[in-house]
Amino acid sequence: MTWSLDPYRCFSAQPAQRELASELHAGVKSLSLVCPHSHVDPEFLLSAARFASPTELLVQPDHYILRMLYSQGVPLEALGLPTQDGLPYEQDGRKVWQRFCERFHLFAGTPTGLWLKEELVGVFGVDKKPDSANAQALYDHLEARLGQPEYSPRALFQRFNIEVLCTTDDATDSLETHRRLQQEGLPIRPTFRPDKLLSLHNPEWPHQLARLSQVSGIPVVDFRSFLSALAQRRQHFQQRGATATDHGALHPHIERLSATELEALFAKGLGGQAEATDTARFTAHMLLEFAHMSAEDGLVMQLHIGSARNHNPALLRRFGYDIGADIPVWADWTRGLKPLLDELGNHPKLRLLLFTLDESTYSRELAPLAGHYPVLRLGPPWWFFDSVKGMERYLDRVVETAGFYNLAGFNDDTRAFASIPARHEVWRRVSCNWLAAQVGQGLMDLEEAQEAAQQLAYGLVKSAYRLGEPAVVSTAGGAR
């Protein structure tokens, strides 16, 4: 059986809805991709870079794939993930690829399966579904393609029609790669992510601070100088084209601490005495602090809430971070975010984008919040919900209360470069199908649906992330 892309994929089988969805999709499918939140490593876009192998491109960086295979009994070392404890791990990319293809049926019904098909068929011209028998031939096919210049990262970047790509970068990053790429004309922007600098109880924290002092040129010796150095870094990021910051926390808990308490917490961290609860308190305050900085310098603030990171301690010890062992928890946005909104909810310059892993808060809390506070916009369905049904639930639950214009469009949030167009394509198709159902049910007219399709595919994300605006120059700098 030939493996090919159904032109009506993600659309309803009901003929009238299918036709209308196709029509709406035809109006947006050629729009360029705006990628405001990505986790790809900018290094790979340097002109000489090549993808190393099918396994390194498609399997190993994708924690959706890793977690599914692991859940079905494949050890991560058998997938070639480097161990940190000396346990031998698979060195042969072809063997990893074989293990992956033998279990390709595990991805039936999952977004990973959908993306992989879009990539393999649409980008790499594969025409057979991976399985045990064809795995090596498929590897040969892909390896050959990756050796061709039109499959270089830079060539794919162009072919993918990416208008802008924002990476996610440590606050202490020099952004030297970004400078080089920009000089070469690539539309790459960094995003300011300071999470590691908040982790008071992490043994690595003093090193993070030392690095912060070094790159900022401001000796960080206390909380006050810490803030100054952060402000310097934000300015540096803005000069390199950043329009946004990114922040993660387990809970949307925000709390203003006194200057005294802050200095005491900071000193405790410096002395190596801080515990996880200190980090949590410090984070609760710092989110407020960063919101004030954003209100001053205009960097859009992204807040990603609800992931219990590294839930599996045995894997954390053996393989480190980001191997798929993150599990969501519930959130209380209404009360958690209130201290921030009390201070800044009506601010004319602040923009705060919210991302949740607790879908029960879409209609209960997030849509009502975004449908009221002018500083808020809702980020797209995130992580486990970046899927056909996840997107449908999101649209079902937020649009009625928040409308379209309090949404932030789509972002792909991926480390798997080759999956970028697949993810945008799924979003565009699902949202066009959803809008077609709205029209079919007489809830929106065709003109409204066409406008909404454009906004969801392109307009909202550009405006939410201030990517269509001229670069904002901070007027306040670090002078708070």
Next chain:
Amino acid sequence: MTWSLDPYRCFSAQPAQRELASELHAGVKSLSLVCPHSHVDPEFLLSAARFASPTELLVQPDHYILRMLYSQGVPLEALGLPTQDGLPYEQDGRKVWQRFCERFHLFAGTPTGLWLKEELVGVFGVDKKPDSANAQALYDHLEARLGQPEYSPRALFQRFNIEVLCTTDDATDSLETHRRLQQEGLPIRPTFRPDKLLSLHNPEWPHQLARLSQVSGIPVVDFRSFLSALAQRRQHFQQRGATATDHGALHPHIERLSATELEALFAKGLGGQAEATDTARFTAHMLLEFAHMSAEDGLVMQLHIGSARNHNPALLRRFGYDIGADIPVWADWTRGLKPLLDELGNHPKLRLLLFTLDESTYSRELAPLAGHYPVLRLGPPWWFFDSVKGMERYLDRVVETAGFYNLAGFNDDTRAFASIPARHEVWRRVSCNWLAAQVGQGLMDLEEAQEAAQQLAYGLVKSAYRLGEPAVVSTAGGAR
């Protein structure tokens, strides 16, 4: 493009389901409207009353409209809302109307957009979608209509085919307007809402008590006399035709307090020393007290849970209550309600209607509770969920466990008089479409669906609110 009402609106585009939905709808669309829970001001129904202007009728009393416009950067003062801090606010209704029409696209995909279309097209004969260009002509059109006798409140009341309208009234209301309207033959009933009398920590509380003493003729000096005065008021409401009470709380937390503690709390309130936590404790007890009163006098008890009122303190200070800054929080009904159900869950006379803003409790808690306890009925989807998809989720989640007969039909819960038929129409259409899907999927037969459509549109609400029964005469009075 002519703006008109799709005869199949809210129905599926799938032909068979659409036809069946139409057929079911044809059987209920002429049933009169039973409105057991409304927030319209009864004054406007006095015979000489007229609507002041399109802006005052359609925009300013509708917090759904206010919140959406505010979320997109329109200050409430620019919408003509009177400020309480001396800030100037827009006096020109035409300018407010212009701002509203310029942003009409914000309501695409929202229930507000759906209701406004039903009102403008269906009630006022508008045939163009509001926009920047036609806003003033539209204002002229509406203003002219409102000047005609057939658009007087009384005339619309008749045209809307309202069988009964229950307002929501402070426990201290004299109900004089209701008496006059009833004398003129209007089917208006009050609803007993004592929430303000529970707010021990509100600086206004002593004034509320003074008013209670005055209208009841019972000097309220302690908790015991407070209860007596409340019982007197309930009797007065029943004599004016009330069949229900209404109560709101952040959490469904119920707890019996000792007489000593109650008198102490009450004295603390009288002395101006009470705090918000005292009000919360007092409320937790009083909900139980009111349930016992309802078990005696037969007034149906409505409980609305889960709204964090006035979440935006800056707007509260400037504009006061009810301008759209209320945000839901999660609820724990199963444990919160247990003390009340332990005492009264099997009572033959009590009826308790539950309303939630936490949809996750529909299937997890509310349907199982209502599907077991004889005193319980579930209120319809409330507030943010009074929408097409909100109603679909509600029916999807409650009917399988609670059936139809543990539901309380529909209520419009609105302060926007002109939107009353629109809201009932959406409910009737959505429920008929939902039932058509049940039949199409072979889960109900046509006869069952016809019966359920009648019940959802008309029968359940009358029986749940005891509106079909002869007035209940309290046998116990205030003698507890």
Next chain:
Amino acid sequence: MTWSLDPYRCFSAQPAQRELASELHAGVKSLSLVCPHSHVDPEFLLSAARFASPTELLVQPDHYILRMLYSQGVPLEALGLPTQDGLPYEQDGRKVWQRFCERFHLFAGTPTGLWLKEELVGVFGVDKKPDSANAQALYDHLEARLGQPEYSPRALFQRFNIEVLCTTDDATDSLETHRRLQQEGLPIRPTFRPDKLLSLHNPEWPHQLARLSQVSGIPVVDFRSFLSALAQRRQHFQQRGATATDHGALHPHIERLSATELEALFAKGLGGQAEATDTARFTAHMLLEFAHMSAEDGLVMQLHIGSARNHNPALLRRFGYDIGADIPVWADWTRGLKPLLDELGNHPKLRLLLFTLDESTYSRELAPLAGHYPVLRLGPPWWFFDSVKGMERYLDRVVETAGFYNLAGFNDDTRAFASIPARHEVWRRVSCNWLAAQVGQGLMDLEEAQEAAQQLAYGLVKSAYRLGEPAVVSTAGGAR
């Protein structure tokens, strides 16, 4: 109107989807039933047993029926439930049947209504919907059938095509009935359910312990001997064919206690001093203990979380357990289960099946957990969610993240023997319809859908419960 089974029931009315669903269903409808979790009493399968009456077979053991009738004002004593407080109760099964049939309309739109129709029409050849007028004739019809040999329990067991039936049994059960049934060739297996042995504060607990000592031959005098006796029982259950254990708790709270604390708790229970909080702490530890036992002996561990049992104390006093007054509460699986997963989440032999009554955890917690940890599988939608829409929500929310192969297929979880095929039939139809929609929307191909239909109907449950594997022989015994 003739009452008959729609051949397309549970399938979409959309023609293409309906055809495809039918085709998928044709491929699984003849597969035998695997029933790994049942609450039927094995006694009734002894060769001479007969069903007593229609009322005793269909109405009285079904708490779904009891709770609906009770919620609409029918006292349980009027349904013939034996009272424990001397209140007279209905002795005439025909009168109970009449009351049930008069209220048959209450079950419209509920899974109970669907199952009853499948049973009455499909198993007993009824062709009229029950109502007040035909109730007695219907009773006559059913009574006559139950007197025929082909409607004996044993005959129905064969007709239902049950491949294996696992009952749920107290840990202290001798399993003598199972032995006899097995000798007669019936595929009956017990399941080890030790919950009653954990209820330290229950006045019955000492009697439970005495019984445990007696059947195990190990005098239980302290926590250490308690563990030994439990291990002995597990071995006995395995020898009788058990492949699984079953555990219920209000919360998924797990916590390792010290040996000292455990002995102290145990002694407190022995001394009759334990309270409910002691039982909760003890349970939190024992779930961990049982997981370790399962990791050793290979019994699949089922964990059912979130039911507040016996929510209605008045009914508990009068009628005892299991009369429908159990109400769900929310759950926090991610953090609650972590201590167990920290110790055993990557264990090669442990298998842990999770069941929830909090649907908000399907996508937020359970699918991410099962999609990562190799020891986990997700049980099917449970209890109130064992319904058409409950199943659809389950598949919608878990498959995208966990895939199909981390699911545990279906189980009927019923005390109502005659409803077993009806429940499996609903699951098979709903899952085939869901898969047909996946194919129609271009998200899965036909081959994948056919494979998934087989797995959901038959394959997954056999493998999840290790029913396809040769009996596991414990290698560790009670020697921990």
